Amino acid sequence: MTKEQANIRLGLIGTGNIGRTHLTAFLALREAGLLDLDITGICDIDEDSLQSAAELFDVDNVFTDYGELIAHEETDLVYICTPTNRHSDMVKAAARARKPLFCEKPLAHSAPQAGELLAVTNDAKVPAAVGLVLRYDQFFVYAKHLLENHDFGAPMMAHIRDDQRFPVDYIYYSKWRGNRSIAGGGTLIEHSIHDIDILRWFFGEVESLTATIGFYSGREVEDHASIIMKHTDGAVTTLDSVWHWVERPNERSVEFFFEKGYIGIRLESAKRYLDYHLQGRGPVRVWPETANNVLLKSLGFEENGLSPEASETLTSVGTERYAALDYAFLKSVQEKTAFSPDFRDAFAAHRIVDAAYNAADSKKWIDLT
Numbered sequence: 299m300t301k302e303q304a305n306i307r308l309g310l311i312g313t314g315n316i317g318r319t320h321l322t323a324f325l326a327l328r329e330a331g332l333l334d335l336d337i338t339g340i341c342d343i344d345e346d347s348l349q350s351a352a353e354l355f356d357v358d359n360v361f362t363d364y365g366e367l368i369a370h371e372e373t374d375l376v377y378i379c380t381p382t383n384r385h386s387d388m389v390k391a392a393a394r395a396r397k398p399l400f401c402e403k404p405l406a407h408s409a410p411q412a413g414e415l416l417a418v419t420n421d422a423k424v425p426a427a428v429g430l431v432l433r434y435d436q437f438f439v440y441a442k443h444l445l446e447n448h449d450f451g452a453p454m455m456a457h458i459r460d461d462q463r464f465p466v467d468y469i470y471y472s473k474w475r476g477n478r479s480i481a482g483g484g485t486l487i488e489h490s491i492h493d494i495d496i497l498r499w500f501f502g503e504v505e506s507l508t509a510t511i512g513f514y515s516g517r518e519v520e521d522h523a524s525i526i527m528k529h530t531d532g533a534v535t536t537l538d539s540v541w542h543w544v545e546r547p548n549e550r551s552v553e554f555f556f557e558k559g560y561i562g563i564r565l566e567s568a569k570r571y572l573d574y575h576l577q578g579r580g581p582v583r584v585w586p587e588t589a590n591n592v593l594l595k596s597l598g599f600e601e602n603g604l605s606p607e608a609s610e611t612l613t614s615v616g617t618e619r620y621a622a623l624d625y626a627f628l629k630s631v632q633e634k635t636a637f638s639p640d641f642r643d644a645f646a647a648h649r650i651v652d653a654a655y656n657a658a659d660s661k662k663w664i665d666l667t
């Protein structure tokens with residue numbers, strides 16, 4: 299890494315689960331020589347979390363007031379990793395300070411709120427990225443690569459089933475995820491907004507939808523959502539999203555059908571693979587190693603063009619997806635190039651989420667055109 303390259307000086311707010319995942323990714327990206335960056339400050343209102351993160355990630359400047367972190371002269375770029383109800387004020391403050399920003403998903407509790415944040419960041423002309431991280435999953439990137447390189451024919455239908463153990467305990471242990479005034483909702487907005495984004499990324503804008511949601515746990519947030527979406531290009535996609543109480547790995551099961559081809563993706567911590575089958579050819583199973591090469595290529599690296607440490611950083615389990623997304627976003631800020639997923643993508647996903655909640659309430663099809 300040459301010294302002429304601009305140093306990326308970033309500050310991060312929220313040293314919980316996902317904040318630490320990004321901090322781990324930043325250090326790994328720096329250690330691997332992929333980015334010349336400094337974590338110049340971190341902020342949390344939980345002082346124990348703040349101090350332990352400062353030690354773990356070797357950060358000198360700590361703040362309990364996010365305004366101070368954003369205003370600090372060494373903060374050039376801001377990561378927002380707090381619970382969802384905190385995003386809005388922090389995004390506005392970073393935009394007011396004219397600092398590029400990354401905000402975790404969901405951006406807000408509703409599409410109008412997300413639209414306001416989009417407008418604020420557009421007005422401030424600051425790059426604004428969102429943590430819709432599945433776009434950096436090696437298998438979804440591989441699926442895009444397949445579609446670009448083979449004739450799958452017209453898109454017909456897709457299905458995603460997303461299941462997770464209710465995240466008030468288990469891996470997240472975050473009581474706020476059961477609280478509507480903080481999380482904004484349950485399995486649909488908090489987790490499956492990722493799947494909505496993926497379906498829109500592959501199948502285009504949604505023309506209309508209907509949905510049903512359930513509240514089996516008796517909490518304020520839904521633990522089941524099923525949606526049928528008609529896309530403007532004619533494809534129909536369905537999403538089933540559930541938070542249950544079974545001790546099993548979180549899993550996503552994905553099936554895309556085209557007139558002349560099929561793509562299936564199984565995402566589960568223990569076993570991850572992609573199957574595809576093109577008309578007239580046998581089925582093919584793709585394991586992470588193969589998909590990783592395509593992900594690295596999409597990030598601008600030729601095969602064998604990276605050290606093993608750098609490849610591992612961008613693709614390994616743990617920081618996987620997040621390191622790739624952080625790399626792509628930070629590079630885009632450095633090079634002043636476009637990045638997605640951005641706040642436009644987040645707003646579009648929020649419009650679909652809002653429409654699904656409205657459809658479930660009204661028991662009707664909702665028009666999104």
Ligand SMILES: NC(=O)c1ccc[n+]([C@@H]2O[C@H](COP(=O)([O-])OP(=O)(O)OC[C@H]3O[C@@H](n4cnc5c(N)ncnc54)[C@H](O)[C@@H]3O)[C@@H](O)[C@H]2O)c1
Nearest residue numbers: 312313314315316317342343344379380381382402403429
């Ligand atoms: N992209 C993804 O895959 C992904 C994964 C997990 C979480 N998330 C999102 O990231 C966000 C955070 O989730 P989490 O699991 O890390 O939550 P968490 O509870 O583990 O961490 C949130 C942290 O923010 C801190 N915080 C709260 N209010 C604050 C304030 N005003 N100022 C500074 N710090 C404050 C808390 O003390 C806590 O340490 C949520 O919006 C969540 O949906 C995204």
